[in-house]
Structure formats: C-alpha cells, structure tokens
C-alpha cells in the first residue's frame with residue numbers, strides 16, 4: 159500500500175496551494191510566461207505501482223531542468239564515470255543555475271556540476287548521435303522507458319521559444335567550446351538542450367520517473383533495470399547536493415530527500431525504499447523553485463519523516 163493516500167495528498171496540496179501567490183511564473187523563456195500560476199498537481203508513485211494524485215493531474219508541462227538528471231544518467235550509461243567527470247565536476251556551485259562567473263574562476267575550467275546550465279550543456283554534448291535529432295531520440299527513448307509511455311515527446315513551441323532566446327546558454331556553450339570542453343556545433347547543442355528541457359508530461363508520468371530512482375534504477379512495476387544502480391546513486395547524490403540550486407543546503411535541512419526542480423514549476427522527490435513524488439506549480443521563488451512544491455515537500459517530509467539524514 160502507498161505510504162501516502164490520495165486523501166492526504168489532496169489535503170496537503172489544498173493546504174499549500176495558496177503559496178502560489180508568493181511566487182512568479184518564469185518569463186525569461188517567452189512560452190513559459192503563459193503558464194497559469196494557480197495550477198497545481200502532485201502525484202506519488204509507489205513500488206506497488208499505485209499512483210495517488212491530487213490537483214490538475216492530467217495537465218502537461220515541460221520538465222526543464224529535471225531533464226539534467228536524465229541526460230546525466232544517459233551520459234553515464236553511454237560513457238562511464240571517468241569520461242563524464244573529465245568534462246564536468248562534482249561540486250555544488252552556490253551560484254544561480256545560469257551563472258557564468260565560476261567557469262572562468264575555477265580550475266581546471268570545467269563546469270562545477272551537471273545541474274547548473276553550463277554543466278548540463280557539457281553533459282548533453284556527450285550524448286551519442288551523429289545529428290541533433292539522433293541525440294534527442296536517444297534521450298526520448300530513455301524517458302519513454304522511465305515513464306513506460308511511448309507517447310512522450312517534447313513541446314515544440316516551448317523548445318523553439320527557448321532556442322530563440324537562449325543567449326546566455328549560448329554564451330556558456332561558446333565559452334566552453336573555446337576551452338575544449340564542448341565539441342561540435344553550438345547551435346546543434348542548443349537544439350538538443352532546448353528540446354530535452356521541453357520534454358512534456360503530466361505529474362503522474364513524472365512521479366514514475368522519480369519512482370525508478372527511488373527503486374535504484376529499476377522499473378517500479380517489473381523490477382527490471384532501466385538505469386544501472388551505480389548511475390542512479392550518482393544522480394541521486396547530485397540531487398541532494400545541487401538539485402535545488404543555491405537552495406540545496408536549506409532544502410537538505412528542511413526536507414532531506416534527493417530532489418530536482420525545473421523552471422516550469424515541476425519538482426521530483428525521491429523517497430528511499432518507498433517511491434517517487436512529483437509536484438507541479440509554476441509560481442517560482444527567487445531561486446527558481448516552485449513555491450507550492452517546496453511547501454508541499456516540507457509538509458510531507460515532516461509529516462512522514464522522509465529525511466534521509
């Protein structure tokens with residue numbers, strides 16, 4: 159039986175929905191500025207394949223930076239740890255996710271970790287494929303297995319809107335290309351990156367992805383491996399140290415579970431030995447995390463004593 163009932167999830171979501179008034183929808187990607195701040199949804203996918211959900215559960219959104227965990231998993235599967243970590247570091251940054259300054263300050267000049275934009279661009283650059291379409295397909299194939307849903311794809315309008323306005327990400331990529339961290343065409347890299355960020359799903363599908371990580375990389379229904387346990391462990395560790403950007407330390411104290419957010423307002427949370435939680439609420443705080451999501455995670459983690467610390 160799931161550790162969290164639909165009734166409980168409804169109760170707590172109803173309780174924290176009002177916090178949406180304290181946040182602001184991301185608008186630096188024009189297509190995201192249209193999101194309705196009052197929409198909220200949550201789902202918990204447990205190992206017995208039960209998925210309890212609350213709010214606007216069929217509403218679809220783009221996963222944005224949550225994709226960084228998934229490209230990291232794919233790059234680790236395809237190339238192994240030593241190759242991946244020769245081009246991206248393992249340390250938290252304490253800077254905003256889009257920051258460029260430490261790229262120049264830190265030696266040996268590789269991005270600090272795969273959860274900031276510079277690091278994610280370096281990781282995406284490693285995905286196998288002769289063309290950007292092939293790279294996107296590799297990514298979609300993994301996400302479809304994680305969701306157990308072959309219909310998963312990306313939102314073309316959101317991808318295009320980000321591609322047309324991603325000047326800062328282009329700067330990061332060109333800086334890294336100059337330093338030999340990124341190879342090939344920056345425009346093709348941006349094409350893949352903006353499409354991976356625009357992968358679209360609802361909160362139940364996202365909760366299944368979280369459940370795979372909670373189950374050490376195995377399918378929560380069949381127990382068949384999708385991601386090797388060693389790769390899932392590395393991804394979950396990054397979620398703890400860098401998953402909520404420059405809020406990761408406070409989040410580790412207040413909530414204490416591996417989690418990853420995206421500027422669309424989505425968050426995944428990994429509940430050890432139990433299952434995966436996904437929340438959507440597009441109003442963001444100053445660090446770019448969903449305000450409703452953070453409050454819901456704080457309430458649930460306290461109530462259920464989820465902290466791993």
Ligand code: DON
Nearest residue numbers: 222223255355419420421446
């Ligand atoms: O690179 C960007 O700006 C976005 N596509 C993803 C950023 C993101 O979701 C950061 N999250 N908090």
